Amino acid sequence: MDRRVVITGMGIYSCIGENKEQVKDSLYNGKSGIGFDPVRVEMGYRSGLTGILRKPDLKGILDRKQRNYLPEQGLYAYVATKEALDQAGIDAEWLKENEAGVLYGNDSSAEAVMAGIDTIREKKNTQLVGSSNIFQSMNSTLTMNLATIFGLRGINFTVSGACASGSHAIGLAWLLIRQGLQDCVICGGAEEVNKYSVGNFDALSAFSVNPDPSKASRPFDRNRDGLVPSGGAATVIVESLESAQKRGATILAEVVGYGFSSNGEHISTPNVDGPRRSLQRAIDAAGVRLEDIGYINAHATSTPVGDLNEAKAIHEVFGDVKPPVNSTKAFTGHEMWMSGASEIVYSIIQMQNNFVAANLNFEEPDEASCHLNIPKERIDNYEFDTFLSNSFGFGGTNSTLIIRKFK
Amino acid sequence: MTREEIISKSVDLLSEEFEVDPSIITDEAPLKETLGLDSLDLVDVVVLLDQEFGISVKASDFVGVKTFSDFYNFIETRLNA
Numbered sequence A: 001m002d003r004r005v006v007i008t009g010m011g012i013y014s015c016i017g018e019n020k021e022q023v024k025d026s027l028y029n030g031k032s033g034i035g036f037d038p039v040r041v042e043m044g045y046r047s048g049l050t051g052i053l054r055k056p057d058l059k060g061i062l063d064r065k066q067r068n069y070l071p072e073q074g075l076y077a078y079v080a081t082k083e084a085l086d087q088a089g090i091d092a093e094w095l096k097e098n099e100a101g102v103l104y105g106n107d108s109s110a111e112a113v114m115a116g117i118d119t120i121r122e123k124k125n126t127q128l129v130g131s132s133n134i135f136q137s138m139n140s141t142l143t144m145n146l147a148t149i150f151g152l153r154g155i156n157f158t159v160s161g162a163c164a165s166g167s168h169a170i171g172l173a174w175l176l177i178r179q180g181l182q183d184c185v186i187c188g189g190a191e192e193v194n195k196y197s198v199g200n201f202d203a204l205s206a207f208s209v210n211p212d213p214s215k216a217s218r219p220f221d222r223n224r225d226g227l228v229p230s231g232g233a234a235t236v237i238v239e240s241l242e243s244a245q246k247r248g249a250t251i252l253a254e255v256v257g258y259g260f261s262s263n264g265e266h267i268s269t270p271n272v273d274g275p276r277r278s279l280q281r282a283i284d285a286a287g288v289r290l291e292d293i294g295y296i297n298a299h300a301t302s303t304p305v306g307d308l309n310e311a312k313a314i315h316e317v318f319g320d321v322k323p324p325v326n327s328t329k330a331f332t333g334h335e336m337w338m339s340g341a342s343e344i345v346y347s348i349i350q351m352q353n354n355f356v357a358a359n360l361n362f363e364e365p366d367e368a369s370c371h372l373n374i375p376k377e378r379i380d381n382y383e384f385d386t387f388l389s390n391s392f393g394f395g396g397t398n399s400t401l402i403i404r405k406f407k
Numbered sequence B: 001m002t003r004e005e006i007i008s009k010s011v012d013l014l015s016e017e018f019e020v021d022p023s024i025i026t027d028e029a030p031l032k033e034t035l036g037l038d039s040l041d042l043v044d045v046v047v048l049l050d051q052e053f054g055i056s057v058k059a060s061d062f063v064g065v066k067t068f069s070d071f072y073n074f075i076e077t078r079l080n081a
Helices: A020-029 A038-042 A064-068 A072-088 A092-097 A110-123 A133-137 A141-150 A165-178 A241-247 A273-286 A304-318 A336-352 B003-017 B031-035 B039-053 B059-064 B068-080
Strands: A005-014 A034-036 A049-051 A100-105 A156-159 A184-191 A232-240 A253-262 A295-297 A386-393 A397-404
Touching: A005 A020, A005 A072, A005 A165, A005 A241, A005 A336, A020 A336, A064 A141, A064 B039, A072 A141, A072 A184, A072 A232, A100 A141, A100 A165, A100 A336, A110 A133, A133 A141, A141 A156, A141 A184, A156 A165, A165 A184, A165 A232, A165 A253, A165 A336, A165 A386, A165 A397, A184 A336, A232 A241, A232 A336, A253 A273, A273 A304, A273 A386, A273 A397, A295 A336, A304 A386, A336 A386, A336 A397, B003 B039, B003 B068, B031 B068, B039 B059, B039 B068, B059 B068
Parallel strands: A100 A156, A100 A184, A295 A386
Antiparallel strands: A005 A232, A005 A253, A034 A049, A184 A232, A253 A397, A386 A397
């Protein structure tokens, strides 16, 4: 059974907007969400750069227990998921009568883990961590919380694939729905942005130290000096075409291909072959011609080697076919576990509104990015109906999704 | 701390923590039912007592605590221990 798989809802809570409209405005107008957090420098971080987010206040929206069990990234995930479900036209009644699942990307819950262990060490009484710490700390915190808040009765687990987590979640949902095993899966990814969350990543000197936050994330630019950590949450409602049509839902896009691979080499340094195979597998699965792909949302995080090797992989696969390529991380920084899902949202927003956002801060290409069509300025009045989105992560995990307008 | 102070502080803390109207907290009202406590919430009562009254207890210590009056007695006894 090969069923068609569509997207019927999207929600986003990120440093460039707390909903789709705000995000569209930021992407269109070149508004970066990156700032500087002096507390990180006081804590010994090499870089104080981060995406800047406001914590949503869910008092009066969720009850006490529901709120307490959510870690920081869970607050974002709830808001994004509610926005996505509302757009899809899915309410509590429908979820009670139908089997919807949840596959969400998450690969840490550092602040909650730290708080719990600190308390136990200091107090020597485990009960003083309170009842909520366990539910905030586990890696599956988002799926356990979203499933109970929304009453989900289908597949329910967290996808931990480093910075490709959100993308793999959507890919796995595509496989399950395509094969007839699920009708509707809530997919996404979330990432915490607190000062404890990325100290160990900062230790690797992977972050930009550019003194100007708005210039720090510069994917593919010759003078890039590292990524900017960021976060938030993004949710997409992935559904069988039959289910969407039965509900009379507006179909936003169709998921047509999922590719994946593992580099099998270095734990943090990416290569070219792994990403290349992921791209090719997605293209083969989608059955599209290279010429059909009108836009590529690159993984490019603004690290020297990562961007270089991704540019090489894209060039190896696409050759003289040169669709516009940007990395929306130029706006957001690297949203890590969330990025594979948020970048589907950013890409669909661009597709729906006939533009490709500028690759902010792309001033001078390097020896690989010079072969790609990377826009320094926003491309307007550009209609495309198929795009490819890359997400790669530590351990050499790679994921590629191909999405097109529903016809 | 006098019994009146214990009662006043408990009503404020419990009504805020468990989001109930303070007027439903009366001496003979059942603690768990009134506050909607399950076994998980009892762990949060342990935290509350530690942070606000400086009393170190375990959730299993609440076995005999049925009413709010029992709860105030429990605190009073522990504070005077």
